[in-house]
Amino acid sequence: MFETLSDRFDRIFKGIRGRGKLTQADIDETLGEIRLALLEADVNLDVVDSMVARIRDRAQGQELSGALNPSQQVVKIVLEELTASLGGEAMRLTYASKPPTVVLMAGLQGSGKTTNAAKLAHWFKKQGRHPLLVGADLQRPAAVEQLRTLGAQIDVPVFSETSRPTRVARRAIKEATRTARDVVIVDTAGRLAIDTELMAEIGDISSVVQPHYTFLVVDAMTGQDAVTMARSFDETLALDGVILTKLDGDARGGAALSVKEVVGKPIAFASTGEKIEDFDTFHPDRLASRILGMGDVETLIEKAEEAFEAEQAEQAAARLLEGTFTLEDFLEQMQQIKKMGPLGNLVGMMPGIPKEARDAEIDDRHLARIEGIIRSMTPAERVQPDIIDGSRRLRIANGSGVQPTEVRQLIDQFSQMRQMMKQFAGFGSKKVNPKARNRGKKGKQRRGGRVTEKGPAKVPKVPLSLPGLDDRVGGF
């Protein structure tokens, strides 16, 4: 997401980098480019201008103070301003002391209310809550069926009836109390902000259910009108936040910047894919750094934390260090990674990944193919692939439905990869002094380093590293 904007900043800052000092002309040119980039990213014109003005003030101030490295300062300023515009810090939900906590979904047609109502329900469920979905979109054909289907997928009950939206909403609250559901998510029909009649209707629904949170669902592809729309909804409903959807495309999502900036409502959640689990709380700082091409490490870390199991992680790390990482381990790691989400999405979050690699579509079906091959090996073969000869190879190929050459390829490439990983680990372990890791280690070889302090018993040292990872994490 936001690739184009970050590519653009990349280009701008490449021009500045390598020069010690910024001239006034540099600043003007940079700001011009930033303005253009933001406009092409659909950031609202007024927001762009006020933001560029802020950046200018600060950039000039920096120069006066005789900053050591002005180009880095500009990057920092732009990053900070982007983060501030996107909402400062993540929004945190609190629950009503007297359940149910009621959430109202509002938005234009096609912004993704129904899908995201279900995603939100799934999210609440993961937080240990018991949501009830309410289908109050009685306008669009089959909207309630859509919600029911989604509800069934995530095992969350759906309440609806064919009457009027306000009546559905009122009865839903009673139903929630009766069945002890502690969160109620009300899906409503899409409506245009200028449709007075329908806006009045959603106002009625809101006064009936007295929502604790009212979310405006905003399509990341929205253009300049996002601000007008958000304002109207805010006036009718007093919004609490925004759910930003369809962030998985190449939309630059300027709408997100605009809405936060002009309406003053934070972006609470972001939806980044078609699957139910492609949905999470919105982290402005992450998005801002992503815009600047710095990768989205925090999200990766969080996903990894959820997916990786302590014991397995430690064992795998130890084997990696020893160079005894086997296909069996590889298979295990693949399972962990699969839990983190589609491989393509994950690669997109990795820092320091060239644009071409980010763009390459990685199909998870290929993952299954690799898995199939490994699963067709005997335990001995997985540990010691060297014993695989022609006849074993044929057996494995037959077992997994691939060509024998593919089996050979996999084994060859696996051993290459193992070599690579060993080197990675090796680099890290050379740098024992933890102080050395922050500064001056980002040479051309792109090997940051990390040495984990000795923790409690049995914890192996894990000097695994990835460029940029430490610096980012260290900064938080």
Next chain:
Amino acid sequence: MLFAIIVAVAALTIIGLSAYFIVRDRRLEGRDPSVVEPSGDTATGDDEAVESASTAPSFRDRLGKARSTLGGYLGSVFGRGAINEQTWQDLQDALIRADVGVSTSAEIISAVREAAADEKLEDASELAGLVKAEIVSRLEGFDRTLNVDASVEMPADSQVPGPAVWLFVGVNGVGKTTTIGKLSRRQSDEGRSVVLAAGDTFRAAAVEQLTIWSQRTGAEIVRGSEGADPSSVVFDAIEHAAARSVPLVMADTAGRLQTKANLMEELRKVRRVAEKGAGTVTETFLVIDATTGQNGLSQARQFTEAVDVTGVILTKLDGSAKGGIVVAIHSELGVPVKLAGLGEGIGDLVDFDPVEFVDALFE
């Protein structure tokens, strides 16, 4: 591909493991990132009064219903008197606000600038006509008829023309299914029977949604099960239509973001398979939502590249967004807007009219 995956898995393993230990360390150090409730200052804006809806879904009436903030903005530019540098900057900004985009706006303004110099215009109020004319000229000169004549591309050996196939493509939530519903009514009003192909087998209840539309408009519908191969559903619908001499098949497809290579590949396949049997794809409509910003250009580019889009259908034009991105789409890709969606009613899909579209942009 295989290698890419292995490398990716390896890298992710390293990240995963590093991340795991980093997080644990951080826990041990008690350095959890603090979370603060954001404080935001609310800016309130003035919004224009809205007139009540008119009954006739004329393009102009419906577009005029929502006067864009742009209208007032432009009015102030045109009413300012002498033309100066600021006038041009403001004009360009106004077009940017209408989602026309930076580069297309710049082109338009520089063309208008030249024209204004030629005519020796001095007062800003005289510019309105020039700007409108410039945009209209970019939208005009395209064939906007809907092609139902499959026989044009009929193979020489076949005796009866197979059905014409209209494919509807676009990103999620732009209104493909609704558009098909409305358009099938228009076709049956014109006396042409239609078979609908429920090709969106991905989104929950999309098939039900189209089924309800088919009941409203009296069109036949061919549906597959949820998760079925959309190509096969479309193929079946075409065969069904051919067997009953129905001249037109409208094929719905699942919304997809244009960046998803595998889904775009699926769409290519739908189009290929649609011509495997008796049918001929005579129109491929890209449905675009009027609220779409600059991403619309990327949509038009990618979908055109994949399935050879023949026309754009601009939906939700009855809101406050004016769909300026289609000016850029016309200019850059030469794909005309053929239809416009002006409301939720079944009759609210009308032929696109460049002059009225531009007038509405400026009202």
